[in-house]
Amino acid sequence: MSTRQLTLALSKGRIFEETMPLLQAAGITVTENPETSRKLILPTNDADLRVIIVRASDVPTYVEYGAADFGVAGKDVLLEHGGEGLYQPIDLNIAKCRMSVAVPADFDYASAVRQGARLRVATKYTQIARQHFASKGVHVDLIKLYGSMELAPLVGLSDAIVDLVSTGSTLRANRLVEVERIMDISSRLVVNKAALKLKRERLQPILDAFAKASNP
Ligand SMILES: Nc1ncnc2c1ncn2[C@@H]1O[C@H](COP(=O)(O)OP(=O)(O)OP(=O)(O)O)[C@@H](O)[C@H]1O
Numbered sequence: 001m002s003t004r005q006l007t008l009a010l011s012k013g014r015i016f017e018e019t020m021p022l023l024q025a026a027g028i029t030v031t032e033n034p035e036t037s038r039k040l041i042l043p044t045n046d047a048d049l050r051v052i053i054v055r056a057s058d059v060p061t062y063v064e065y066g067a068a069d070f071g072v073a074g075k076d077v078l079l080e081h082g083g084e085g086l087y088q089p090i091d092l093n094i095a096k097c098r099m100s101v102a103v104p105a106d107f108d109y110a111s112a113v114r115q116g117a118r119l120r121v122a123t124k125y126t127q128i129a130r131q132h133f134a135s136k137g138v139h140v141d142l143i144k145l146y147g148s149m150e151l152a153p154l155v156g157l158s159d160a161i162v163d164l165v166s167t168g169s170t171l172r173a174n175r176l177v178e179v180e181r182i183m184d185i186s187s188r189l190v191v192n193k194a195a196l197k198l199k200r201e202r203l204q205p206i207l208d209a210f211a212k213a214s215n216p
Pocket residue numbers: 011012013014015055056057058073074075076077095096097164165166167185186187
């Protein structure tokens with residue numbers, strides 16, 4: 001493997017879109033759009049740099065195994081993955097949102113917690129949720145879902161959800177209210193530890209450009 005060739009893992013949608021200006025700052029342009037192309041390996045204006053399109057939650061896996069040298073992933077995804085084998089040098093301050101607990105507007109969460117009730121919580125983020133409720137001493141049964149967590153309390157699957165909130169419009173549209181903010185979320189640059197050593201000369205200028213362009 002050449003120490004000049006780099007592979008960057010990105011997910012479609014907001015991470016791809018919000019990473020583009022950072023790549024521009026490093027002089028890199030992706031020459032195909034993943035929204036219109038079915039290609040999973042996209043060329044750039046730099047013959048030695050390609051972008052691979054993967055699921056958001058798969059980015060850490062590609063980078064950990066060295067199938068990608070670096071990638072962009074949300075703090076939520078990194079905490080759920082565990083982040084082993086990954087160097088996380090830069091908070092890119094993109095894809096900003098928060099991880100929160102939400103319940104139906106007519107559910108008295110505070111008194112349920114005070115009374116020591118055992119709560120059913122639906123979430124895709126089981127590690128973050130488990131850690132959060134354990135730290136508060138709240139007993140929960142976690143129900144793992146892969147999407148549309150907001151539906152679960154509306155149809156009696158759970159009492160509460162742990163999900164990402166940005167504008168709050170998805171919660172509002174489903175008559176849910178945010179009762180606890182667990183943590184702020186943004187996306188990070190993640191780098192394969194071996195690539196950082198072997199390809200430092202190639203990676204460092206890109207890392208520096210990203211760090212400069214992503215200052216809040
Ligand atoms: N509404 C939002 N506003 C801002 N950032 C968000 C929002 N929702 C998610 N994010 C952040 O963007 C990242 C990518 O979100 P995206 O919706 O592309 O993937 P996903 O559907 O969560 O993941 P997967 O496709 O693996 O199930 C998330 O990991 C999170 O950090």
